Amino acid sequence: MIPGTFAYHRPTTIGSAVALLIELGEDARPLAGGHSLIPLMKTRLASPEHLIDLAGIDGLSGIARSDDDIVIGAMTTQHSLIGSSLLSELAPIIRETSLMIADPQIRYKGTIGGNCANGDPGNDMPALMQCLNARYALTGNEGSREVLARDFYLGAYETALAAGEILTAVRIPVPAAGHGYxxxxxxxxxxxxxxxxxxxxxxxxxxxxxxxxxxxxxxxxxxxxxxxxxxxxxxxxxxxxxxxxxxxxxxxxxxxxxxxxxxxxxxxxxxxxxxxxxxxxxxxxxxx
Amino acid sequence: MNEQVKIDLDRAERTEKLQGMGCKRKRVEDIRFTQGKGSYVDDLKLPGMVFGDFVRSPHAHARIVSIDTSRAKAMPGVIAVLTAADLKPLGLHYMPTLAGDVQAVLAEEKVLFQNQEVAFVIAEDRYIASDATELVDVEYEALPCIVDPFKSMLPDAPILREDIKDKMTGAHGPRKHPNHIFEWQIGDKQATDDVFANAEVTIKEMLLDHRTHPSPLETCQSVASFDKVKGELTLWGTFQAPHVIRTVVSLISGLPEHKIHVIAPDIGGGFGNKVGAYAGYVCSVVGSIVLGVPVKWVEDRMENLSTTSFARDYHMTTELAATKEGKILGMRVHVLADHGAFDACADPSKWPAGFMNICTGSYDIPVAHLAVDGVYTNKASGGVAYRCSFRVTEAVFAIERAIEVLAQKLSMDSAELRMKNFIKAEQFPYQSALGWEYDSGNYHVAMQKAMDTIGYKQLRAEQAEKREAFKRGETRELMGIGISFFTEIVGAGPAKNCDILGIAMFDSAEIRIHPTGSVIARMGTKSQGQGHETTYAQIIATELGIPADDIMIEEGNTDTAPYGLGTYGSRSTPVAGAATAVAARKIKAKAQMIAAHMLEVHEGDLEWDIDRFRVKGLPEKFKTMKEIAWSAYNAPPPNMEPGLEAVNYYEPPNMTYPFGAYFCIMDIDVDTGVAKTRRFYALDDCGTRINPMIIEGQVHGGLTEAFACAMGQEIRYDEMGNVMGASFMDFFLPTAVETPKWETDFTVTPSPHHPIGAKGVGESPHVGGVPCFSNAVNDAYAFLGAGNIQMPHDAWRLWKVGERLGLHA
Known part of the structure; x- marks a missing residue:
């Protein structure tokens, strides 16, 4: 329950976060809410030497409609998902699922991006994102690309994220009116x-x-x-x-x-x- | 207002001001706990303090080929690495257990369970210590392991304890196999066998009280600080029994007892886990003696769950013999007790299975025989009493499950079967077939009150309807009604029954009244959350007429507190509570003499009135205890020693026997195996009630732990001896969301031998709760012919029962 030594980085732009990830290579991990990664570090199942905290980067959180998509920034907390009137109206299953994640204290910290990107099979959001046919925006040093949630997961903690890429947003097609969930x-x-x-x-x-x-x-x-x-x-x-x-x-x-x-x-x-x-x-x- | 009303009002007001026994006084310790201002071992920071951490075995059973500490020692910040080779010259590589065995502090030639302590790294900070444990290179040669206790004594079983393999007589008599620890028998075997041979009805069932862990929120920890100049050791730690720890440290270290200061500060729960001694305590002491600086050791959650004392792992083959009409004639029990790698059972009774011989329960059973075989396996050691007196949860589980099995065989309602066999009120004091003298009880009244309150008949009618509906396919839910009527045995204990390493199980109170009438009282017990600072003060308040708020209770410092045996086995109220009352009465007797002197009357002319002595027939002539206190110091009667204080060391004449009637109504979803407790009713009789609110809190807590144990909490091992689920991610510790709502009730049958008639309550709900939940589950499936369903009753296991019975599509 005592993690190994690590350096803590807090970049303020996505560009510098990506640059750090590339520079530090496999020894670095992005940190979002930390509720999957930090327990792994405490048991030393993960021992990253560098943590790149994404909390200092503006523009990574928020929920908005963009044409036929709902766009959710990666650093949006589960607490914010629960409180969003836009989601309650258009995709209430996200609220319902978020309410079943852990407890309020954890939901104040846990993020949709971390939950989706970590590749932990125990997380709730990945299957929901597959159900909703969401696309993940992955940002690397050559810009951004989109990968379907249904194509993203390769194995336990193994995903389509390439070295140096960060999941920055989730795009969900607006579900049909009158749908059941x-x-x-x-x-x-x-x-x-x-x-x-x-x-x-x-x-x-x-x-x-x-x-x-x-x-x-x-x-x-x-x-x-x-x-x-x-x-x-x-x-x-x-x-x-x-x-x-x-x-x-x-x-x-x-x-x-x-x-x-x-x-x-x-x-x-x-x-x-x-x-x-x-x-x-x-x-x-x-x-x- | 007439004169009598005025007097009554005045007396009521004075009584209320005392906040004495029987009132719902708010817990005074909660003022600091709810503000995060408690002071625990890990809060302690001393100048120059360094930190220890363990290198632990990945194997359940392996020979240690070599240990190379050089890489760890070379790491900057690492101060020392201790191994068995360092401890052996000091005679400290093994330490005595409370059960008469020895336990490895650091493994010497072999490791015997996964996560066993192999080396102790001491470093400048906690993180370096942890990092350096990964740099200690240990070469192991894996050996075949034993996980199943039924395989321990097979002829070809690997010998686990090579250190004692030639010592075929253990602390409790001859050993039948190198992996055998003891055999204990009690009762009349021949008479019991005869009853069984001729009985009209018999039942036999192997009942498992599975392996679990007390899991207090605060883990085990210590800080040792050795002053090389004075030759004095101060040891702070999570000790339920600080005085015993001091004596043990003195005996094994050779330091004189007066040069050892043991301090147990606030403790975050114990539940039996903090009674014994652990390798971490010893290593922090040795580290500090060697290095001359304070050494802190703080266990993490996984270490606590996987290495410190577990509870139970009792495999109880239980038999009852009865007439066709349901009169129980005899009981026969054989227990296979899995103690793990060392017998570190925290059992202060004189017998290796504690009070397991309370297993005849609340029933008038003429003959009984109990045999217990203890064995070694490659699992963590222990066998502590998890929120119960020693093996009492096990004993009550055996009889309360067996009663249900018998009721089913007789096609009789199990409440009726209990009523038919209860010890009757007029039979107390009652001599049980296995040797106990039950002090007091009124079982029929308690059971009837419980049945009436919950509407037992209506519930059985509802259940009958639901069963029919289930058979017709109209519901997928099964309704279970669980009953348990337990009798505990607590308050260890009389010297003829109990000791720890030869130390008799008295307890103590020292009360000192200051000149202004406020009080400090010190006890030999140690609260881990029980609320001692509140309740002892209430006893003194009532006995001496001093407001509880003017009384400070102190425990845990062996330099200031009188010697006592600590807190576990619900012994604080029965033993130290009695000492408190007796010490208070000594003071009161002296106070009466002083009052007589002050009032210029004869002592015999005075009578006690709430907070004062008054002259009989002249109520306006009185002296309050506060006034008497001032005089005691400043104007005592001629030839009387000044001061007002007393000490009492109380050796109880008997144990106390709390009892209760519990009912659980449960609905089980057969498709998922998820069990929902619809209602849980707990009637407790703990004798005189000191603080009803604290009792209620104790009952809530004990029931919650009972719920956890019965419904999924376990320490499980795979066939390689790997411990499964030793973190709160997997170990079932229910939150407020999963925990059922508790309904509490009571009757009052005082203990006749206790100065205030109190019996103790902290553990009753656990003892009575575990079988009640299990009985509810078993009752739910009984009509489908499920047979005995073993604990723990987590969802997947209940689903498997449904599979076995063909209940799933």
Whole structure:
């Protein structure tokens, strides 16, 4: 619980942060809210020699609409996500999910960018971003590029971030009006990672499912976008048979670790239960 | 207003002003704790203080081939690196445990559990110390390990304790195997076997009280400061029993006891974890003696959970014999006790399984037999009493689960079965089959009150409906009703039953009244959050008629406090609380003589009235305790020694036996295994109630820990002996969000042998709570034929029960 020695840097521009990252190489890590990285450092599972705190850089936080996207700055805290009227109106699932992250003290510090960029399979935002088909703005010394959340995660703590790149913003296509949504998370206690969780976005026409997108949290080394499960539901009336096949399809792509939250078979089944419950709740909320 | 009303009002006002026994006095210590102004060991900063940290074993069982400290010693800021080779010439590479075993301070030839202490690095700051631990190069040769205690005594089991392998008689008699620690038997075996052979109904179940950890919020820590000129050692530490620590340090270090000053400052929770001695204490002392500067050692959370004393790991094969009508005829228990690598069980009784022989519970069971086998495994050592008296949670768990198993076999309501077998009020003092004399109890009344308050009959009716609805597929929820009726045994204890390394288990109080009538009182106990500064003052307030706010309570400094055995096993109120009352009564007796002198009457003409002595029949002629105090110093009666103070060392004549009736209503989601406690009702009888608010707080805390233990808290090991989940990320420490709402209630059956009739309460809720939760879970699944469901009852395990029973689609 005693971290190794590190140098602390606090650049004021994204350019200088990127320059520092490139100069210091693999021994440097960007620091956002610190709620994933610092616990790793305390247990010495991570021992970066340099921390580049992004808190001093202007313009990295905020929530705004830009044409058909919602743009959220990387340093926007979970507390701000919860308080945003724009998100409550356009994408309330972000608020619902944020409220299930840890506790208020942590949400004052934890950021969407850190949560998405760290590649920790236990984080809640990555699967949600896959569900919402978000794009991540990655800034390096050759400018900025966009990567789909669905393409970003390569393994546990392994992402598409190239050396010297910083995730600076998240762009989320504005969800359709009247959509239904739900984030269902099974956890042992406040502050624990999910045993399993499911994010569902759905649109309905009458009692027919027109579109559905499903993200699964903490049931594999990466967040999972359950594409096949979603496909099985489109055009159905979400009858028991279709839901059962979708749940089976979602369970089939999971590959959870056995840990104190439960053995792998339990966590797979819980992904299914969470999906089933999220689908029910999302459908009840869809108004179209 | 008539004269009598005036007198009554005046007396009520004077009583209220005292804030004595029975009133909900606010905790005085909370003024500093709620402001962050407590003073803990880690707050201590001394000039020149340096810091220690441990190199720990990654293996559960391995031979140490070599230890090379040269790279660590070469690191700037590193002052010293201690290994067993440094401690051995001092005879300190092993230390005695409270259970008569020895425990390695730093591993010499072998490591016996993961994270065992191998070397102690001392550096100028905490960070350098931690960095340098990574530079100590230890070469290990891994050995096969034992994690399952049932495999410890197999003929081909690897021998764990080579240091004692030829010593086949341990502290508690002969050892049957090199990995065997002791066997303890009590009760009439033949008579018990006979009852079982002829009984109409018997049940037998292996009940596991799994391995968990007391996990106080403040970890274990110490600061040792040796003054080479004076030859004196001051040791601050997280000690539940500071005086015992001083005596032990004196015995093992050779320093005379008066040159050792042990100070336990504010302590952030103990729950049994801070009774024993740890390698860190010894290494900080040795470090300071060698270096001549203060050495601080502060454990981190993972070290606390994975190396300091665990609790339980009791595998209890429990049998009951009964008639078809449900009259219990006999009990037979065999325990396999996993003590880990060393028997560091913090058990001050004379027996290696503490008070496990309270396992006949609240029932009139004519014959019983108990046998306990202790074994070594490659796990952290301990076996402490986690918020309970020694092995009492285990004992109560065994009997309260077994009663449920029997009720099911008899197809009888388990509340009715309990009622049928309770010891009756007129049977007290009651001699139990396993040797205890229960002081007082009124079980039927308590149980009936509890059942009436929660509406037991209606709840069973609701449950019957829900079970039908579940069978029809209308709900996916199972309703469980958990009952536990516990009898504790606390207040260690009479010298015939208890000692620590030969030190009898008395406790003490020293009360000194100042000339102006304010008081300082010092005790041999040590609060870790129990509220002693509040409650002892209330006892004195009532006994001596001095407002509690004018009484300061001090504990924890061995130079100033009278010798005592510390705080654990709910012993503070039963033992030091009694000492406090007795010391106060000595003072009162002297005060009466002084008052008689002041009022120029005979002592026998005086009567006590709340805060004063008054002349019988002349209530306007009186002297208050405050006035008497002034006279005691300045104008005592002729030939009387001035001053007003007293000391009492109290050896209790018997243990006290608090009891209670607990009910838990639980709803379980079969699809996730998530259990929600809908209602929890706790009726406690702790005898005389000193401060109802503190009792309620103790009950809330104890129930919360019981909830944690039953519903998911565990220290688990994989088959390689790797400790799993030794951080608060994984270890289940419930927050306010998960914790159920508690309903508390009480009856009052005073202890007949205690000066104020108090019995102790801090641990009852834990002892009674654990089986109550487990019974609720077991009850929920019982109608589906689930059989015994072992703790901990976390969601995945309950889901597995559903899988086994085919409850999932």
């Amino acid at each position: 739900a984030y269902e998370k099974l956890k042992r206690k406040v502050g624990d990672y999910a045993t399993a969780a499911a994010a569902v976005m759905i649109t309905m026409a009458g009692d027919t499912c027109m579109s559905v997108s499903i993200g699964l949290t903490n049931v594999a080394e990466t967040p999972l976008w359950a594409e096949e499960a979603g496909r099985l539901l489109v055009g159905t009336k979400l009858d028991e048979g279709s839901v059962a096949s979708a749940v089976a399809a979602a369970e089939a792509i999971t590959d959870p670790a056995s840990d104190m939250r439960g053995p792998a078979d339990y966590r797979t089944k819980m992904a299914g239960v969470m999906l089933r419950r999220a689908l029910e709740r999302a459908r009840s909320r869809a108004t179209a």
